[in-house]
Amino acid sequence: MDQDVNITILDRNGVSHNIDAPTDMAMNLMEVIRSYELAPEGTIGTCGGMAMCASCQCYILSNHDLPSKQDEEEAMLSEAFYVKENSRLGCQIQINPEMEGLKIEIAPES
Amino acid sequence: MITTDILIIGAGPTGLFAVFEAGLLKLKCHLIDALPQIGGQCSEIYPKKPIYDIPGFPEILAGELTDNLMEQCRQFQPGFTLGERAETMEKQADGTFIVTTNKGTKHQAPVVAIAGGLGSFEPRKPPISNISNFEDHGVEYIIKDPEIYRDKNIVIAGGGDSALDWSIFLSKIASKVTLIHRRNEFRGALDSVEKVQELKNKGLVNLVTPAEVTSILGHNHVTGVTVKKSSDSDEEFNLMCDHFIPLFGLSPKLGPIANWGLNIEKNAIKVNNSLDYQTNIPGVFAIGDVNTYPGKLKLILCGFHEATLMCQAAYRIINPGKKYVLKYTTVSGINGFDGTRKEAPKAVVKKIE
Numbered sequence: 001m002d003q004d005v006n007i008t009i010l011d012r013n014g015v016s017h018n019i020d021a022p023t024d025m026a027m028n029l030m031e032v033i034r035s036y037e038l039a040p041e042g043t044i045g046t047c048g049g050m051a052m053c054a055s056c057q058c059y060i061l062s063n064h065d066l067p068s069k070q071d072e073e074e075a076m077l078s079e080a081f082y083v084k085e086n087s088r089l090g091c092q093i094q095i096n097p098e099m100e101g102l103k104i105e106i107a108p109e110s
Numbered sequence: 111m112i113t114t115d116i117l118i119i120g121a122g123p124t125g126l127f128a129v130f131e132a133g134l135l136k137l138k139c140h141l142i143d144a145l146p147q148i149g150g151q152c153s154e155i156y157p158k159k160p161i162y163d164i165p166g167f168p169e170i171l172a173g174e175l176t177d178n179l180m181e182q183c184r185q186f187q188p189g190f191t192l193g194e195r196a197e198t199m200e201k202q203a204d205g206t207f208i209v210t211t212n213k214g215t216k217h218q219a220p221v222v223a224i225a226g227g228l229g230s231f232e233p234r235k236p237p238i239s240n241i242s243n244f245e246d247h248g249v250e251y252i253i254k255d256p257e258i259y260r261d262k263n264i265v266i267a268g269g270g271d272s273a274l275d276w277s278i279f280l281s282k283i284a285s286k287v288t289l290i291h292r293r294n295e296f297r298g299a300l301d302s303v304e305k306v307q308e309l310k311n312k313g314l315v316n317l318v319t320p321a322e323v324t325s326i327l328g329h330n331h332v333t334g335v336t337v338k339k340s341s342d343s344d345e346e347f348n349l350m351c352d353h354f355i356p357l358f359g360l361s362p363k364l365g366p367i368a369n370w371g372l373n374i375e376k377n378a379i380k381v382n383n384s385l386d387y388q389t390n391i392p393g394v395f396a397i398g399d400v401n402t403y404p405g406k407l408k409l410i411l412c413g414f415h416e417a418t419l420m421c422q423a424a425y426r427i428i429n430p431g432k433k434y435v436l437k438y439t440t441v442s443g444i445n446g447f448d449g450t451r452k453e454a455p456k457a458v459v460k461k462i463e
Contacts, residue, residue, distance in 0.1 A: 041402075042228055042377030046362060047155050053361060075297035079269050079358055081237050083292075110234060110361075 005097060010061070010105035011038045021095045030056035030090035033106065043109050049091035054080035056090035057107035064102050066093060081110040112189060114140035116424050117209055117219035119196045119367070122150020124398030124413030125225035126179040126188075131421040133186030134437070137428060138447065140189035140217060142196045142209065144230035149176035151227055154360065165411055175410075185446025191215050195230045199370045199394070207393065221393055221424040224372075224379060225417070226400040228362035236267065236356045240326055248332025249354050259284045259353060265335055267323050268357035269293060274302040276357060281314045288316040288349060290323060290337060318349075326354060367400075378402035386423035387416045393427060395420045 004020040009032075011017060021032045030045045033056070047053035051072040057080055060066065066088065069077070073092045077083050087107065116132050118125045121143035129139045147153050149172070157173035164170055170178075194211035199222060201207055209217045233251035235241060241249060253259075253276055264284045266277050269291040275298075277289045289306065296303050309315040320340040327334040327348060334350040364377055372389050373380040379396035381387045383403035387395050397420050398413035406412075425434060443453030 040377055042362075042364065046228060047151075050156055050159065052155055053359075055361065072297075075269070075293075075295065078291070078293040078295070079297075081234070081358070110237065 003097075005095060005100045005102070007032070007095075007099065007101075008061075008103040009033060009036075009038055010103075012106050012108060021099075023095050023097050023099075027095050028091050029058060029088075029093040029095065029104065032095060033090060039106055039109075044106070045091065047091075051076045051089055051092055054089060055109070057082070058088055058090045058093075059084055059105040059107060060086045060088055060102075061105055062101060062103040064099060066099075082107050111208075112140055112191070112215070112217045114138050114189060114217065114219045115428055116140075116221045116223055116421070117142070117207070117217050118223045118225055119143075119209070120150060120225035120227055120398070120400070121145075121148040121190065121192070122225060122227050122398065122413075123152055123175060123179055123410045124227075124417050125150070125223070126176070126183055127414045128223055128225060128397065128417035128421060129183035129186055129188045130179075131418045132424065133183060133447065134439070134444070135421055135425045135434070137421065137424060138188075139186070140191070140219070142191045142194060142211060142217065144193070144195040144232075146193040148180060148190070148192070149173070151362075152176045154231055161410070163409065163411060185444065185448050185450050185452075187447045191217065195365065197366050201391075201393075205393065220428050221395070223417075223420055223424070224367060224389075224394065224396045224400055225398045225413070226364075226367060226396075228399060229364040229367070229377075230362065231360035232363050232365070233356075234358040234361050236323070236358060238323060238325060241356075244326050244328065244332050244354070247330060248328065248352060249326065249356070251356060253355065256280065256283065261285045262352040263350060264288070264353050264355065265290060265323070265349060265351040266355045266357060267291070268359075269296050269298075270357070270359060271298040271302060272359070273357040274298040274306050276355065277315050278302065278305050278309065281309050286316065286351075287314070288318060288351065290318045290321050292320050292322050292340060294319045323354065323356070364400075370394075372396070375402055378406075385419075387420050388423060395423070 003024045007021050009017045044055050046055040054076050073089050115137040116139045118141045121141040132139050152172035153176050160169050194213045196209050197212045199209045206220045207222050260283045263286045265288045267290045281287045310317045321337050323335045324338045325336045334348050338346045379401050381396050381401045387397050389396050397416040399408040
């Protein structure tokens with residue numbers, strides 16, 4: 001369990017979930033949300049994690065220093081809806097040990 | 111009325127492979143797809159991306175896989191209804207099903223195989239509060255007939271290929287084209303980006319970036335849009351236009367299939383995976399990403415397997431009591447419905463002297 005990080009996720013209904021995410025399975029935030037079924041199948045991770053659909057858009061609520069956006073994520077977010085300053089695509093954020101205590105909110109479905 | 115043996119809803123990899131397996135059993139297929147082209151997600155979302163887990167292909171582009179699957183099933187002459195969404199399914203007294211599309215095209219078959227992936231691709235609508243009032247009254251999410259824009263004042267929003275390509279095309283026939291995007295950067299084919307740059311320089315496309323449309327003006331029909339520049343000042347201004355075309359790509363929605371009386375769980379159709387991938391409606395199957403069962407994996411290779419077993423069950427429904435044994439293509443070859451035959455070359459039997 002020492003390889004897990006603790007993350008708080010607000011789902012689309014505003015319900016808070018405190019979950020453990022493995023850091024050693026090459027999982028990204030979108031996959032973590034799916035594995036805990038915090039958003040219905042078919043409403044998240046539509047493109048499978050290619051930064052091509054924005055269905056995994058999240059708002060980062062804590063002050064973690066996350067890896068910066070690549071061009072593909074930047075471009076997709078520029079076409080997505082409900083985008084805020086703290087928007088990220090969950091599929092582009094690989095879970096790592098520095099993310100202990102991360103708090104995020106899943107953006108509305110569009 | 112289009113009649114066939116197996117009516118396949120969805121022309122993605124699973125649906126296309128079902129045509130091949132059905133053909134081996136001398137069953138004819140017709141496919142319906144909401145997209146104007148075959149391939150499903152493989153052609154709509156990621157045609158240029160590689161796939162590494164198709165058995166026998168260490169690496170293949172999704173677009174190539176689609177081409178190969180079409181080539182593989184070509185001799186079984188599948189029919190296609192493309193660019194139309196399957197809307198209703200009605201069971202007939204004789205046990206067959208009639209599936210009608212949103213354009214009214216009717217299809218009849220004794221077996222329906224839903225290979226609908228994540229659903230049919232629908233345009234993504236921007237969250238502008240009054241936009242629904244103007245749908246078909248000057249707001250179009252898909253360009254069906256470019257002629258309606260001749261000599262009209264057009265505003266396009268979006269930053270991808272379709273926004274770029276339609277800006278280029280409509281600049282030739284519309285009186286004015288304005289392209290609005292939230293960023294200065296566009297994501298599209300390089301030559302499309304360069305072409306729009308050239309049209310902008312010539313004053314043929316009015317580019318407003320970084321900006322977004324925040325509301326729509328007009329009473330019964332669009333007369334303009336309110337645009338918010340996302341610069342420091344956050345200035346808003348009104349832009350007169352006859353049509354507003356938001357092009358923000360497509361996203362899949364399960365859609366009307368959800369109302370067909372099928373058991374749905376987690377946005378997918380529950381099937382009997384221990385037997386034949388049949389749904390709760392006898393004669394209706396669900397294969398590929400659209401179905402769910404304990405242990406389901408949404409993988410193309412799993413769709414191929416499910417399609418194969420579905421075809422065996424379809425054979426038994428269409429030919430009740432008729433004997434059949436599994437044949438190997440290497441042994442039996444393939445007899446196309448078009449009269450072609452593929453077969454393994456015969457061994458040469460010759461004496462060595």
